[in-house]
Amino acid sequence: MNAKLGPAAFLAIILACAVVLAILPFVMPPFYVRVGQLMLYSAGLAIAWAILGGFAGYASFGHAAFIGVGAFAAGLVEDRFPGLPTPLLLPLGLLAGGAACAVLSAVVAYPILRLRGTFFAIAMLGVCKVCAELNNNVDFFQGSLGLNFPAIAPPDWDPAIFYYQLYLVAGVAVLLIAWQIRRSRFGAGLLSIREDEDTARMLGVPTERYKRQAFVISAVLTGLLGVIYAHSLGYITTDSVYRDDTNLSLIVYSLLGGMGTLFGPVIGAFMLVFVTQVILARLLDFHLFATGLLLVVLVLTAPGGIIGLVRGFRQRRRAKNVAPAE
Amino acid sequence: MNLIAQTLADGLVLGGIYALAAVGFSLIFGVLHVINLSHGIIVLMGAYLALILSETLHIDPLLTMPLVMAILAGVGYVYQRFLIQYAVDSTPFASILLTFGVALMMNNIMIWLFSPDMRNITPSYAFASFRLGPIAFDAVRVSCLAASLVLLSCLAALLKYTSLGRVIRATAQQTMAARLCGVNVRHVYAMTFAVSAAFAGAAGIVIGIILPFSPADEAIWTLNAFVVVVLGGVGSPAGALIGGLLLGIVSTLTAQYIGPSFPNVTMFLLLVLLLLVRPQGLLGNAFAPSR
Numbered sequence: 001m002n003a004k005l006g007p008a009a010f011l012a013i014i015l016a017c018a019v020v021l022a023i024l025p026f027v028m029p030p031f032y033v034r035v036g037q038l039m040l041y042s043a044g045l046a047i048a049w050a051i052l053g054g055f056a057g058y059a060s061f062g063h064a065a066f067i068g069v070g071a072f073a074a075g076l077v078e079d080r081f082p083g084l085p086t087p088l089l090l091p092l093g094l095l096a097g098g099a100a101c102a103v104l105s106a107v108v109a110y111p112i113l114r115l116r117g118t119f120f121a122i123a124m125l126g127v128c129k130v131c132a133e134l135n136n137n138v139d140f141f142q143g144s145l146g147l148n149f150p151a152i153a154p155p156d157w158d159p160a161i162f163y164y165q166l167y168l169v170a171g172v173a174v175l176l177i178a179w180q181i182r183r184s185r186f187g188a189g190l191l192s193i194r195e196d197e198d199t200a201r202m203l204g205v206p207t208e209r210y211k212r213q214a215f216v217i218s219a220v221l222t223g224l225l226g227v228i229y230a231h232s233l234g235y236i237t238t239d240s241v242y243r244d245d246t247n248l249s250l251i252v253y254s255l256l257g258g259m260g261t262l263f264g265p266v267i268g269a270f271m272l273v274f275v276t277q278v279i280l281a282r283l284l285d286f287h288l289f290a291t292g293l294l295l296v297v298l299v300l301t302a303p304g305g306i307i308g309l310v311r312g313f314r315q316r317r318r319a320k321n322v323a324p325a326e
Numbered sequence: 327m328n329l330i331a332q333t334l335a336d337g338l339v340l341g342g343i344y345a346l347a348a349v350g351f352s353l354i355f356g357v358l359h360v361i362n363l364s365h366g367i368i369v370l371m372g373a374y375l376a377l378i379l380s381e382t383l384h385i386d387p388l389l390t391m392p393l394v395m396a397i398l399a400g401v402g403y404v405y406q407r408f409l410i411q412y413a414v415d416s417t418p419f420a421s422i423l424l425t426f427g428v429a430l431m432m433n434n435i436m437i438w439l440f441s442p443d444m445r446n447i448t449p450s451y452a453f454a455s456f457r458l459g460p461i462a463f464d465a466v467r468v469s470c471l472a473a474s475l476v477l478l479s480c481l482a483a484l485l486k487y488t489s490l491g492r493v494i495r496a497t498a499q500q501t502m503a504a505r506l507c508g509v510n511v512r513h514v515y516a517m518t519f520a521v522s523a524a525f526a527g528a529a530g531i532v533i534g535i536i537l538p539f540s541p542a543d544e545a546i547w548t549l550n551a552f553v554v555v556v557l558g559g560v561g562s563p564a565g566a567l568i569g570g571l572l573l574g575i576v577s578t579l580t581a582q583y584i585g586p587s588f589p590n591v592t593m594f595l596l597l598v599l600l601l602l603v604r605p606q607g608l609l610g611n612a613f614a615p616s617r
């Protein structure tokens with residue numbers, strides 16, 4: 001549907017939505033501002049994941065590694081500059097976190113992108129576990145002790161709303177980056193890797209370079225979101241950033257919304273966060289069961305996600321409209 | 327010197343049990359090309375079933391093994407035939423997510439039924455031990471190791487000599503050709519799953535006797551199985567045995583000489599390295615989809 005819109009109109013619609021979302025927290029009750037933060041954060045992560053997992057078809061099961069590495073790099077660097085004025089702290093943290101993720105992902109990319117499919121997914125889980133355990137057990141990283149982050153919200157700004165809007169800006173930025181990638185030659189190359197990597201390579205697509213670039217971009221964006229997340233928590237340990245449920249959720253967001261689409265991850269993240277945080281909030285004993293059931297039902301009934309369902313429905317309706325004319 | 331020998335002996339005993347716990351996972355992976363993330367759940371179901379049966383019937387937990395294996399074989403057959411088969415027909419990622427969803431649900435159900443506390447199966451000979459030269463062996467651990475070696479040999483014989491084994495191997499090698507020769511592939515898939523679940527359950531009993539267990543452990547056993555299979559190679563009991571022994575030795579050596587919190591690091595480093603260097607596993611028939 002967005003293929004018919006010109007880029008200028010698309011940009012205008014996205015920015016208009018962003019402005020509406022930015023005003024919302026002033027009229028929402030505080031609980032929903034918190035839920036909104038989580039939705040925007042998850043949506044940002046989901047899009048960053050989908051640049052590699054959705055476009056190129058390399059579904060990673062260990063992206064929490066980059067959240068953790070980004071967050072800890074930012075925290076450790078910010079600790080070295082205690083005298084810095086507050087407005088400069090976040091940019092410094094983002095720079096450190098992004099750089100750490102870029103280096104890590106660029107190094108890891110060479111060996112790990114030789115693997116495909118499930119093997120890539122599980123090897124990424126291995127990478128995440130190794131990072132988490134090293135972070136936890138090597139004293140320098142203070143993973144088990146924990147790291148404090150300074151409060152960066154301006155004094156006359158409600159911190160909840162400040163982080164909500166920060167996530168919104170970050171999320172929109174990630175969305176626009178993904179959109180531009182999707183429109184570019186690079187994006188077309190990634191899609192061709194997903195469809196048939198060997199054929200794409202034979203036809204002259206530089207698959208190795210494209211995969212590595214997508215991996216690094218995805219990792220850096222994930223790391224930057226991790227830096228913001230760490231600031232909004234205020235205090236992190238290894239367990240609070242290297243989370244297995246994040247690893248899983250990132251796949252589920254895309255699967256729920258529609259794998260490989262631009263808005264699928266956003267829809268999936270919004271829906272899943274709403275369901276788990278608002279509807280199931282009082283049923284903590286039931287939480288795992290409900291998530292598992294959702295996964296099973298999804299796989300069996302809607303393998304193309306919500307966008308897949310909508311597209312299938314439209315195609316059937318169009319087919320029905322065409323049929324009587326014959 | 328004694329310390330090294332003792333550590334190696336402990337590692338071998340542990341590795342034999344890892345191998346038994348992984349062999350079912352390996353079989354499903356090799357035949358159905360499904361990564362069964364609910365494998366750890368089946369292992370734990372074996373442990374809990376053995377706990378219940380041995381307490382109600384007042385018999386030795388190892389004697390409950392035939393009954394537990396029979397029950398879980400039935401469960402496995404139904405699980406594959408009526409649930410996983412649909413995902414096998416769909417995309418490769420579908421089966422992973424499906425089995426993961428089932429694992430989450432079953433984990434929650436086990437917490438309701440058995441509470442999240444650690445449980446333990448304690449047979450009468452729990453604290454007996456004997457010495458062989460300077461190295462001490464727990465009677466329990468050795469009997470469990472013996473049980474797992476016997477079971478692995480049985481499975482190898484089943485795959486090699488029986489008609490079911492022949493059909494399973496044929497399906498694993500060339501699904502289409504097997505189907506053309508009149509093999510009912512869905513039935514074979516379900517039978518493979520049944521065999522795999524039975525052996526996972528048997529492993530669960532052995533694990534339950536040696537180590538404390540709780541519903542949260544399922545992820546550990548699934549991951550261990552994956553590592554063992556990647557190390558040893560897919561689809562053969564011998565591969566699982568090699569992988570399991572290697573993993574057991576590596577984790578006890580790391581715990582002894584590097585630090586008790588590092589076995590996971592070395593385990594996953596080993597996993598990633600082996601995936602890169604020798605993706606078909608130490609003994610394995612090459613599996614194409616990894617590259």
